[in-house]
Amino acid sequence: EIVLTQSPATLSLSPGERASLSCRASQSVSSYLAWYQQKPGQTPRLLIYDASNRATGIPARFSGSGSGTDFTLTISNLEPEDFAVYYCQHGSNRLTFGGGTKVEIK
Amino acid sequence: QVQLVESGGGVVQPGGSLRLSCAASGFTFSPYGMHWVRQAPGKGLEWVAVIGHDGTYKYDADSVRGRFTISRDNSKNTLYLQMDSLRPEDTAVYYCARDLGRGRYCDYWGQGTLVTVSS
Numbered sequence: 001e002i003v004l005t006q007s008p009a010t011l012s013l014s015p016g017e018r019a020s021l022s023c024r025a026s027q028s029v030s031s032y033l034a035w036y037q038q039k040p041g042q043t044p045r046l047l048i049y050d051a052s053n054r055a056t057g058i059p060a061r062f063s064g065s066g067s068g069t070d071f072t073l074t075i076s077n078l079e080p081e082d083f084a085v086y087y088c089q090h091g092s093n094r095l096t097f098g099g100g101t102k103v104e105i106k
Numbered sequence: 107q108v109q110l111v112e113s114g115g116g117v118v119q120p121g122g123s124l125r126l127s128c129a130a131s132g133f134t135f136s137p138y139g140m141h142w143v144r145q146a147p148g149k150g151l152e153w154v155a156v157i158g159h160d161g162t163y164k165y166d167a168d169s170v171r172g173r174f175t176i177s178r179d180n181s182k183n184t185l186y187l188q189m190d191s192l193r194p195e196d197t198a199v200y201y202c203a204r205d206l207g208r209g210r211y212c213d214y215w216g217q218g219t220l221v222t223v224s225s
């Protein structure tokens with residue numbers, strides 16, 4: 001069973017700063033990794049799939065990189081609406097989610 | 107526009123049963139695989155089960171195997187989750203989600219329905 005470990009648990013940043021979120025897999029997942037955003041009281045939203053492909057309607061400030069076991073979600077210029085919890089996820093019929101990183105306002 | 111609307115949640119005693127439904131609209135339901143994902147209060151996301159577009163393949167999480175059954179009715183554009191032998195640790199918001207393709211990711215999610223297992 002693949003385990004996804006996200007770090008840090010909490011990231012405190014100011015609007016306009018750059019955010020880098022990490023997701024590490026316990027074994028190689030090739031490029032089969034996605035990122036989701038979830039705001040309080042809202043449903044998750046797919047941001048990135050296949051490690052680096054932006055989903056429909058996702059702004060260009062969101063980018064994903066990595067392959068194998070190490071992945072990064074970068075938010076280049078934090079907007080007020082970007083403060084949320086972010087989850088990475090691997091899928092191969094069965095899905096696995098990481099524990100999440102909360103991006104909070106500093 | 108894609109809409110997924112869950113229903114059927116509520117309060118149930120340990121050992122009880124519930125059936126969740128997810129009504130799909132705004133897209134052609136039959137070609138898509140569908141997932142159930144849950145989220146316990148204040149916790150992260152946990153995948154529950156997936157069903158292929160025609161129901162011929164199904165996978166589920168170890169935590170629900172033998173107790174939960176995923177199914178679908180393409181004539182009604184509806185996804186189901188039959189939950190039996192419920193436990194307090196099954197308390198969560200249950201989301202249905204559309205599969206992006208190849209059983210790997212969820213591209214659209216419903217708003218969720220809350221299931222509370224408590225005596």
